[in-house]
Amino acid sequence: MPDVTVLVVGGGVAGVCAAVVLAERGVPVTVLEGRSTLGGRLNTRAVTLTDGSIQPVDHGFHAFFRQYHNLRAVLRRIDPALDLLRPVPGYPVLHRDWPAEDFGRLPAAAPWNLLALLLRSPSIRLRDLRRMDGRAALPLLAYHPERTYAELDGVTAAELLDALRLPDRARAMLFEVFSHSFFNHEAELSAAELVANFHFYFLGNAEGLAFDAPTADYESAIWRPLAGYLRRRGAEIRCGRTAASVAPEGGGWRVETGSGADHRARYLVLAVDPPALASLVRASPRLAAAAPVLARRVARSGTGPPYAVARYWLAGDVAARRPVFSGVSRQPTLDSVTLYHRLETAARCWAGRTGGAVLELHAYACPEGVPGPELAERMRAELAGLWPEVAELPVRDLHARVERQAPAFRPGDHADRPGVATDADGLWLAGDGIGTEVPSALLERAAVTGIQAANHILRRIGAAPEPVRAIRRYGLLARRR
Template sequence: MFAPRTAVASRSDLPRQVPDEAAASVVVVGGGVAGVTAALVLAERGAKVELLEAADALGGRLGTWPRTLPDGTRVTVEHGYHGFFRQYYTLRDVLRRIDPDLSFLRDVGGYPVESREWESEDFSDLPTTPLANLAALVWKSPSFRLRDLRKVDGREALAMLRYDPVRTFAEHDHRTTAELLDAFGFSERGRAMLFEVFAHSFFNTEQRYSAAEFLAMCHFYFTGNPEGLGMDVPIDQYAATIWEPFTRLLEKHGATVTTGARANVVVSGQGGWAVGVEGGPTRTARHLVVATDVPATRALFARSPGFPTIAPRLASAVADMPGGEPYVVARLWCRGDVDPAHAPFTGVTRERILDSVTLFHRIEAESAAWARSAGGSVIELHSYACPHDASRDELVAEMRRELEGLWPEFADLEVLDVDAHLYDNAPGFDPGSHARRPGVVTDARGLRLAGDWVASDIPSALMERAAVTGVLAANDVLREVGAAPEPIRSIAPRGILARSTR
């Protein structure tokens, strides 16, 4: 019942390789998970592919950059911690191209949630089978005491098990997650420890996040997921484990990877698409995949002359797409370490700013090597949904104060260096936005979208949504040129208690 499903099947009646390379020329704009996935699938099939990335290296929101610490050590900094959950089937299938055994991933070892108000809880050791995991959660968690459960509205709460990609959005997309959680009637502790921390993980507050999107994420990560909440992390920094191998593999398959190349205009012509590149020559191709975040996609289309005429529905949808909350990531190199009992990754709830803490020196080889030599630690503080009226430095200072409240020993560490960034490029999922959200195939002939903000009927989110839409974009190119699609696996598309859709 809960085994991975075939969401897109292979076609033995169609050729695997593209019949005509010229007809399958593609420019992919954006070198994150979505863009690299689309480019790699197409390059493997013999398409002529160029991947354009505005930054100096591939990665997107998994990107990296070098930094020199005050002691002279050259280190690599990532954009922020990412959990590689085990139901990310499409992402993992793509990653197996660079490591068939996924030996560069390791179990992070738990997913505790901490609060100053209540005792911490870890939800990663529950059974993996849906329903059994819910029963164990209710039995084991102090957030679900009998007197609290009596106040729960069972009819509302069962919406988590009745997820349907059509009916759920029709019934719940007009509500906020806060309204849904009010209707559930869970205790303040249960609401904070399980649901609010979960909503923040998608860079949205429960006051803005669509209740239907929240239920879709509950289905994908818990109530319909046969893998449980276990997640893995790379054993070393992303450039070494992911992006450098992907660059070599793309080039092996004949793709051109161009970094430091910002696409600033796209123009549709009789032969396909022309992509203007800041400070460089214009690229032309029959097909175009835009795999950038919402702000970059909006800006690209706004700069492109005549785009609303070429693709009126797409232009309008992207112009109206909500963005997520601002978020801040701060990596701290410290002298001394926190209590060894702390997990490598910890979710935080009911703090004003701080949402998670990652101890990179306990999961990543490069950080571990520096920590051993310096007698220190590498600690990342992450806020997924910041106040709009605070500066980066104010937010980082507040996160440090909040961590001292959670882990008092942190106050005794000497912070030697800080790399901090405030971003506003996460996708938003406001109530009512689902019907307007564009999918992979657009009303502009030859132009496809990919990214974690793009609509898809295949259950997915975050990095898995990026990979899924990347494959779907490649598949639509392959369909047009007469080649077989790349298969996609996913969890069941509907909840265990969902009624049949006629």
């Protein structure tokens, strides 16, 4: 093994997946993470409640879909049987006026899942299908990694859905919750990205729209074990080190982490969130001079709207029939609700002790400038309109946050999206906003691009790359020429 060193900036899923693959091949790798713990948007913090108890609070509930093959392969390093994940039954979508629909109990593989959905869903009848514009619907079934973007990246997801002429109920129940889950407003999301995600989550995988979630907080279930795994393989993890700038130097890279501290390595992986990547590149004129394409692409790529997460500790439980996780359609703010006290160990213990409930409410694309506690109250009021018992349950504690870290997927962005490989020699990018030819999104996009960044380095030094698994790359009706 040549004596090369690698710096990975960012200790979220993307950075840690890159570090795992490198450390396993004996490459000396150091992870620089700005916060005090690993995890990024999947991290956990400790919150002290008014009753004095300390509760682990995750950044937000995450669904670990079964087709996240690359993320799961990394998690198997710390838990070969993946016991840390437990199935979350069902995927119901709630609406104020219509009965809930469950997307979690469909056949796994296409086209049977689609047929079952169309036959079973009360939102769509045979006569509606006749009224729909079949030509407009075709792209949903014909995902193609180049053609879909060539044809649809200039159109918004909202325009594509308008063109389908779906009945209002079908659009609300079948599509709107799905498209909101990508942290962008429908009117600002590329139609090509919606089609790619429809393929990745629904039509292109053999696992179905099914997911699992950890039963312990993410720090205990994932980050502490992964940090131990990395350290045992010689990797260094330095938290509380925010990269202020990066520059090429002496055939390698120098990363400055505030107060003049420097870190040097032959190779560099930037695995930070989209707004952090933009400000790091802005603060690094020598990087921009060495890699004009990278600088232009990063400057053009945007950040999605703010998202809000509210964790409520309530004095009393919701009805026993309420599902652990539900998507919510057509509420002004609320997009999902998770019953943490029926999912995660610490919340379950708190609820068992107090007779209360722990609810987490998410809004994936919020208006600008509204404080977290106000968004939390809006979401709670909207939930009370769906589940009346919520209005009767006094609030014992609230942990509310509003943040802005998700990538934008605007129409027209695709051709210029930063990819894993860059025009900077010895520097690669990873993260959920980074483009890759492997069908993926969110957590799995972060894992795939992290592994791909590591593979570029491994090829340079003549070491075996890590296999990257992909679901089917083309839609059912895509012509492959």
